[in-house]
Every structure is written in structure tokens, then in C-alpha cells.
Amino acid sequence: MLSLWLRLCKLKLDKHLQGMHLLTATVYRLIQITDPHIRADSEATLMGFETRKGLDLVVAKISEDTTSPNAIVVTGDIAHDYSDSSYRTVAEAVLAFDCPVHWCPGNHDDKATMAVVAKDLKLGGDQIQLGNWVIQLLDSAVPGKVFGTFADTELAKARDLIASHPDTHLMFGFHHQPVQQGSRWLDELMIKNGKAFMDIVRDQPQVKGLFWGHVHQEEDQIQDGLRLLSTPSTCVQFAPKSDGFALDRTMPGYRWFDLYDDGHFETGVVRIDGIEMNVDFDGDGY
Numbered sequence: 165m166l167s168l169w170l171r172l173c174k175l176k177l178d179k180h181l182q183g184m185h186l187l188t189a190t191v192y193r194l195i196q197i198t199d200p201h202i203r204a205d206s207e208a209t210l211m212g213f214e215t216r217k218g219l220d221l222v223v224a225k226i227s228e229d230t231t232s233p234n235a236i237v238v239t240g241d242i243a244h245d246y247s248d249s250s251y252r253t254v255a256e257a258v259l260a261f262d263c264p265v266h267w268c269p270g271n272h273d274d275k276a277t278m279a280v281v282a283k284d285l286k287l288g289g290d291q292i293q294l295g296n297w298v299i300q301l302l303d304s305a306v307p308g309k310v311f312g313t314f315a316d317t318e319l320a321k322a323r324d325l326i327a328s329h330p331d332t333h334l335m336f337g338f339h340h341q342p343v344q345q346g347s348r349w350l351d352e353l354m355i356k357n358g359k360a361f362m363d364i365v366r367d368q369p370q371v372k373g374l375f376w377g378h379v380h381q382e383e384d385q386i387q388d389g390l391r392l393l394s395t396p397s398t399c400v401q402f403a404p405k406s407d408g409f410a411l412d413r414t415m416p417g418y419r420w421f422d423l424y425d426d427g428h429f430e431t432g433v434v435r436i437d438g439i440e441m442n443v444d445f446d447g448d449g450y
């Protein structure tokens with residue numbers, strides 16, 4: 165009788181512990197910042213806006229919201245002047261979080277200088293493993309061009325990752341947009357072979373989402389079950405759905421992701437506040 169009672173107690177305890185396990189599911193916090201467009205001169209401006217100030221304010225905002233992110237990604241247009249010191253400025257700003265930092269190039273980047281600084285400052289490579297998640301960064305930048313293209317090697321990387329990780333939750337990040345976003349001038353500067361890439365990632369249940377920069381604006385849409393996310397720059401913003409170049413009055417910001425063990429994720433954009441956007445709204449490009 166006593167042993168039956170003990171067994172019942174153990175059964176109850178096991179159920180309780182299982183419930184506790186569900187309540188304490190692991191969540192990984194990933195932060196994306198993008199398009200800081202930093203110059204070596206700390207007071208340099210882009211369209212009238214001090215880009216260094218934007219980066220510093222966004223980093224301060226992240227530290228208000230998240231004490232210890234699990235990883236940070238910077239999705240291109242990092243150094244507007246391609247200088248070694250600009251890359252160091254951006255990397256050191258986010259290395260202050262004491263977590264792995266990863267980056268991929270945009271059209272305003274020099275891949276060789278990025279590689280030197282990444283090695284020197286021990287940045288992570290193009291793949292981020294967080295529990296049962298893999299976040300793969302891809303290179304969409306074409307030297308000397310503003311638009312993007314995925315080289316065959318990058319398309320193969322995506323294809324191979326999906327084939328070799330049937331039970332892993334996957335996400336891809338890069339600089340240029342792979343789909344049109346309804347802004348004529350920006351749509352001309354998208355990834356030229358974006359459709360080939362979308363054909364690879366579409367209808368693959370383990371691929372949960374894609375995120376990028378370049379368009380300096382927030383978007384969050386679902387296509388064929390895939391979450392497609394663009395993220396504001398840490399400096400100036402582009403007006404959505406505009407035929408020609410136009411700036412927007414929205415503030416700089418960043419994107420956070422909470423990645424759950426079961427493969428679902430939550431995400432959102434946070435913007436800085438409390439500053440005047442000193443931007444040259446009449447400018448026609450940069």
C-alpha cells in the first residue's frame with residue numbers, strides 16, 4: 165500500500181516537473197541592426213543626419229530593453245566610407261553586449277576590410293547556432309553595384325543548409341530585399357535573382373523567416389507561410405511605397421527576435437525617441 169502511494173506521489177511529481185519544463189522553455193534573443201552608414205569622422209552626416217549619433221542612440225535603446233542578447237547581427241551598409249575605423253566603430257559598439265556579433269555586407273561595404281576587422285575583433289562567421297535554431301547570413305552584395313545578387317555559392321549554401329537540417333529551425337538574413345516592396349526606385353535595387361532564392365526557401369517547413377536591411381524601413385509580411393521582415397536603419401529612413409527617392413520622418417531603430425525551442429518566434433521593431441530628426445528632406449539621394 166505504501167509503495168503504491170509512493171508511486172502515485174512520484175507520478176504527480178513527474179507531471180509537475182514536465183509542466184515546469186514547459187513553462188521554462190528556452191528562448192533566444194537575437195538583435196538585428198542594419199545600415200548604420202558610419203564614416204571615420206564621428207560627426208559625419210548622411211542627408212544631414214549624424215550617423216554615429218544614430219548608432220549610439222540605437223545601441224543605448226537596445227541596452228535599455230535587453231540586458232543580455234544571445235547574438236547580434238549587422239546586415240550591411242556598415243561603413244559609408246569603407247574605412248577600417250568605421251567597421252571597428254560599429255563592431256565595438258555592439259561587442260559591448262558581450263555576446264557573439266556577426267555581420268554581412270551591403271552595397272556600401274568593402275568585404276576585404278570587413279574580413280580583416282572581423283578576424284581582429286573575433287566576430288562570428290556567417291552562421292549562428294542558438295539551440296535548435298540556425299540563422300544563416302548570406303552575401304547579396306555585388307562589388308560596384310547598388311542592387312544585389314546571390315552568387316551561385318550563396319544559393320547553394322541555402323539549398324545545402326535546408327537539405328542537411330530537416331529538423332532544425334532556420335532563418336536567413338542578408339542585406340538586399342529578395343522581393344518587391346512597392347517602392348519603384350528601391351524595387352530596382354533589390355536582389356536581381358531574388359526569385360531563384362525564394363524558390364529555394366519557399367515551402368520548406370523548417371525555414372521560418374527571412375530578414376534584411378537596405379530599404380531603411382520596417383515591413384512584416386507573410387508569403388507562402390514565410391515571414392518576410394525588413395528593418396529600419398540606425399540612421400535615416402526611406403519613405404515606404406515611394407516611386408522616387410524620398411526620406412521618411414520615422415526614427416532610427418532595430419529589430420529583436422525571440423526564438424523558441426518549438427520553432428515559433430516573435431519579433432518587433434523598436435525605435436529611438438526624444439530626438440529631433442535633423443534630416444535634409446529635400447535631398448534627392450546620396
Ligand SMILES: [Fe+2]
Pocket residue numbers: 199201241270378379380397
Ligand atoms: Fe543603406
Ligand SMILES: [Fe+2]
Pocket residue numbers: 241270271272339378379
Ligand atoms: Fe544598401
